[in-house]
Amino acid sequence: MGKTLLQTAGVTRRFGGLNAVDGVDFELRTGELVAVIGPNGAGKTTFVNLLSGALRPDAGTVTFEGRDISRLPMDARARLGIARSFQIASIFPELSVVENVALAAQAHAGHSFHFWREVADEAPLRRKAQAQLADLGLSDCADRPASQLSHGEKRLLEIAMALVVEPRVLLLDEPMAGLGIAEARRMIDFIAGLKGRFSILLVEHDMEAVFTLADRVFVLASGARVADGPPEVVRADPRVQLAYLGGEGEDL
Numbered sequence: 654m655g656k657t658l659l660q661t662a663g664v665t666r667r668f669g670g671l672n673a674v675d676g677v678d679f680e681l682r683t684g685e686l687v688a689v690i691g692p693n694g695a696g697k698t699t700f701v702n703l704l705s706g707a708l709r710p711d712a713g714t715v716t717f718e719g720r721d722i723s724r725l726p727m728d729a730r731a732r733l734g735i736a737r738s739f740q741i742a743s744i745f746p747e748l749s750v751v752e753n754v755a756l757a758a759q760a761h762a763g764h765s766f767h768f769w770r771e772v773a774d775e776a777p778l779r780r781k782a783q784a785q786l787a788d789l790g791l792s793d794c795a796d797r798p799a800s801q802l803s804h805g806e807k808r809l810l811e812i813a814m815a816l817v818v819e820p821r822v823l824l825l826d827e828p829m830a831g832l833g834i835a836e837a838r839r840m841i842d843f844i845a846g847l848k849g850r851f852s853i854l855l856v857e858h859d860m861e862a863v864f865t866l867a868d869r870v871f872v873l874a875s876g877a878r879v880a881d882g883p884p885e886v887v888r889a890d891p892r893v894q895l896a897y898l899g900g901e902g903e904d905l
C-alpha cells in the first residue's frame with residue numbers, strides 16, 4: 654500500500670457526557686479500502702463526520718498528507734480532495750443523470766447552484782460528466798431523469814457525483830442501506846471497480862460487502878477502536894465478536 658493520506662490521532666468527540674468517538678487512532682493509505690464497522694451507536698457516522706469536517710473534534714487531530722486539518726470546514730476539506738458521497742436529497746430529480754453529475758462538477762468549480770439551468774448548455778462540464786458516467790459503467794442511464802432511477806441507481810448517482818471532482822479520498826457512509834439483494838450486488842461490483850483507484854473509507858453494516866471489498870477492517874465499539882487489521886484476522890478476533898454480542902446482537 655502507498656503512503657498515509659488521512660490520519661487521526663486520539664480523535665475525540667463528545668455529545669454531552671457521551672464520548673461518541675473516544676481517542677481514535679486511524680490511518681488510510683493511498684489506494685486502500687478500509688471498512689469501518691461496529692454495532693449500532695458505535696460512533697461510525699460521528700467518525701466520518703470528523704473526517705469530512707461536518708464535525709470538529711473536542712480533542713486529538715485529523716491530518717491529511719501530514720497537514721493538520723482538524724479545524725478546517727467541510728468545503729475546504731473537499732477542495733483538498735476529501736469527498737463524501739452526496740445524499741439522495743441533493744439529487745435534482747427533474748434533471749437527467751448527466752446533468753446532476755455536471756452540476757456536481759460545476760459546484761466544485763465554485764459556481765453557484767443558481768445557474769443550474771445553464772448547466773445543460775455547458776458543453777465541457779457535460780462532456781466531463783458523460784466521461785465520468787462512461788468510466789463508471791453508468792452511461793445507460795445518463796439521459797434518464799434522476800426521478801426515474803431506482804433507489805440503488807440513485808445511490809450510484811450519488812457516488813458518481815462525488816467522484817466527478819476527482820477526489821483523493823472517498824468517504825462512503827452505508828452505501829448499501831435500503832438496497833435489495835440484486836442492487837446490493839451491483840453496488841458491491843461498482844465499489845470493487847473503484848478499488849485501487851481511490852482511497853476509500855467505507856462504513857457499512859452489510860458484512861458480505863465489508864468482507865468482499867475491504868483491504869483492512871477497522872472496528873469501533875462505544876467510540877473506541879477494538880480491532881484494526883486484515884478482514885479474516887478481524888473476523889476471528891474474540892474482542893470483535895464480544896463487541897458485537899455486547900451491542901445489538903448483529904451478525905458478523
Ligand SMILES: Nc1ncnc2c1ncn2[C@@H]1O[C@H](COP(=O)(O)OP(=O)(O)OP(=O)(O)O)[C@@H](O)[C@H]1O
Pocket residue numbers: 668671673691692693694695696697698699700
Ligand atoms: N448530534 C448528536 N447529539 C447527541 N448525541 C449524538 C449525536 N450524534 C450521535 N450521537 C450519539 O453518539 C453515539 C454514536 O452515534 P453514531 O451515529 O456516530 O453511531 P453509528 O456507529 O454511526 O451508529 P449506527 O450504526 O446506528 O448508524 C450514539 O450514542 C448517538 O446517540
